[in-house]
Amino acid sequence: AQSVTQLGSHVSVSEGALVLLRCNYSSSVPPYLFWYVQYPNQGLQLLLKYTTGATLVKGINGFEAEFKKSETSFHLTKPSAHMSDAAEYFCAVSGWRDDKIIFGKGTRLHILP
Amino acid sequence: DAGVIQSPRHEVTEMGQEVTLRCKPISGHDYLFWYRQTMMRGLELLIYFNNNVPIDDSGMPEDRFSAKMPNASFSTLKIQPSEPRDSAVYFCASTDHREGEQYFGPGTRLTVT
Numbered sequence: 001a002q003s004v005t006q007l008g009s010h011v012s013v014s015e016g017a018l019v020l021l022r023c024n025y026s027s028s029v030p031p032y033l034f035w036y037v038q039y040p041n042q043g044l045q046l047l048l049k050y051t052t053g054a055t056l057v058k059g060i061n062g063f064e065a066e067f068k069k070s071e072t073s074f075h076l077t078k079p080s081a082h083m084s085d086a087a088e089y090f091c092a093v094s095g096w097r098d099d100k101i102i103f104g105k106g107t108r109l110h111i112l113p
Numbered sequence: 114d115a116g117v118i119q120s121p122r123h124e125v126t127e128m129g130q131e132v133t134l135r136c137k138p139i140s141g142h143d144y145l146f147w148y149r150q151t152m153m154r155g156l157e158l159l160i161y162f163n164n165n166v167p168i169d170d171s172g173m174p175e176d177r178f179s180a181k182m183p184n185a186s187f188s189t190l191k192i193q194p195s196e197p198r199d200s201a202v203y204f205c206a207s208t209d210h211r212e213g214e215q216y217f218g219p220g221t222r223l224t225v226t
Contacts, residue, residue, distance in 0.1 A: 032213050043117075043204055043217035044156075051213060090156070094213065099144065099168060101215055105155045 002027045002093045004104035012110040019063075019078040021107050023091030026072065033074040034092040034101065035065055044090060050074065061085070086111045117218035119205050125224045131193040134221045137186055138207030146215060147180055147190050148204040156204075162188065163210075195225045 007022040025031055032051050036044040048059025055067040061084075065076045074091060091104040118137040126132055138145045146161040160170040165182045173180070177196070182188040192199055202222050206215040 034214055036217075041220075041222075043219045044206075044215075045217070046214045049214050099161065099163065099210075100146075100158060103156045 002031065002095055002098070002102045004091050004093050004102055006089075006091050006104035006107050008107055009105065010108045010110065012112055013081045014112045015083055016080050019076070019081045019085065019109065021076040021089050021091075021109065023065075023074045023076065023104060024072055025074060025091070025093045027093055027095055029095040032094045032096065032098075033065070033067060034094075035059065035063070035074075035076050036090040036092060036103075037061075038088045038090065038106075040087075047076070047089075081109075081111050083111050083113070085109060117205055117207055117216055119203075119218035119221050121221060122219065123222045123224075125226065126195055127226055128196055129194045130225075131191065132195045132199075132223060132225075134190040134203050134205075134223070136188045136190070136205030136218060138188070138205070139216055140186065142207035142209050142216070143185075144208045144210060144215075145182060145188050146206040146208075147188070148206065149201045150204060150220070151201045159190070192223075195223075197225045199223060200225050 003026045005024045034049045035047040048057045050057045050067045058064045063078045088106045088108045092101045094101045120135045147159040149157045159172045160180045162182045180190045202220045204220045205218045208215045
């Protein structure tokens, strides 16, 4: 079985500052890991995903995440926040050959001017 | 491709009325998922289909909810009779089993008064 924990339901950062959104997962099999973003009144959009191979994954809009098996983490980072990054971010996990994706509860990112 | 298409985008109805939400998945995708999102409960998986066959409906809250997928390009989620606590945003998502990530539609915002 898989589960996801996102630390912090709300995170605020200043424009230009580092963005760090934390995600820890639990999986009984090698995981597939995802970060999705949801802008107001829109559906979820894939930011990036890890399946196998390189543990540092680059996504859209300058975001990246690193798969750390020893820490069971998949934290999302961006070096410099932009106002347009304000949204809700969801970490998600599935097992290899699983049909379903298990989503975390989401972290709302606020960007301060 | 136009992505996952959902209709209507907004639905306002009175308690007791029947509500039908519609979804057209991305062409060629073999999985379709229905989710519900609320502030209190977050994103919940209601039911999913593989090759038009329902695989897991354990997330359907009660018998008032039903879903069908008569063909590969169309699915419906029906609530009958609707209740105020059904008010939420309902998302449809689809995926190709080889990709892993799910593609979400824009959602239907349902308000039951």
